[in-house]
Amino acid sequence: xxxxxxxxxxxxxxKNYRPFHYVFTHxxxxxxxxxxxxxxNVYFFLDAGHANVxxxxxxxxxxxxxxxxxxxxxxxxNGEQDQHFSIGRGTVNYSDFIETINRHNxxxxxxxxxxxxxxLDSVKELASA
Numbered sequence: 001x002x003x004x005x006x007x008x009x010x011x012x013x014x015k016n017y018r019p020f021h022y023v024f025t026h027x028x029x030x031x032x033x034x035x036x037x038x039x040x041n042v043y044f045f046l047d048a049g050h051a052n053v054x055x056x057x058x059x060x061x062x063x064x065x066x067x068x069x070x071x072x073x074x075x076x077x078n079g080e081q082d083q084h085f086s087i088g089r090g091t092v093n094y095s096d097f098i099e100t101i102n103r104h105n106x107x108x109x110x111x112x113x114x115x116x117x118x119x120l121d122s123v124k125e126l127a128s129a
Contacts, residue, residue, distance in 0.1 A: 007045040007070055008033065010061075012082045013054030026056060030065065044068045049075035049082050049113065052092045059093065062100045071109030072101075074126060086117040087125045094129040 013025035023029060030044070046069050051058040056079075062069065076090025077083045087094050112122040 004041065005070070006039070006042045008042065009045045009047055009073075010050050011047075012050045013056055014081075015054045016080065025050070025054070027061070027064070030061070034065075034068065043070040045071040045073065045109070047073040047075070047113070048092055048097065049073070049077050049084065049090075052077055052079055052090070053082055055079070059096045059100050062097065062104065062106070066101075066104040066106050069106065069108060071111060073111040073113050074122065075113045084113050084115045086114045086122060087129060089116065094126075098126075098129045 008024055010030070011022035011025050014022070024033060034042075044065050046058070046061060046065070048058045050056075050073075051061050074087055075082075076085040076087055076092045076094070078085075079091045083090070110126075112119055112126075114122055117125065
């Protein structure tokens with residue numbers, strides 16, 4: 001009603017690290033939230049690393065929600081924990097991820113949440129993915 005955009009960031013789907021249990025962690029929860037919210041100005045800020053944890057598929061998330069994604073946070077991990085590795089260090093297939101983003105002509109905010117590279121090096125790594 002106030003014309004304020006709301007960006008929801010997905011969280012990691014930790015299956016083996018209790019007592020952690022987050023919401024908005026996988027496709028069924030994304031569907032539930034977006035089907036329950038009537039406002040056009042509620043969007044997705046996709047954390048690719050979070051989407052990879054707990055058998056997630058960041059490529060499938062982009063495929064399905066590209067129209068709702070207003071920003072992407074780039075990092076990588078081993079699929080079990082969110083270590084905030086650089087793009088080339090982990091199990092997210094960034095070649096497929098970038099191809100999917102390009103196929104959908106996605107444009108939006110880009111963030112990096114990596115611990116082992118500078119922002120400039122992260123941009124270079126993303127450009128070569």
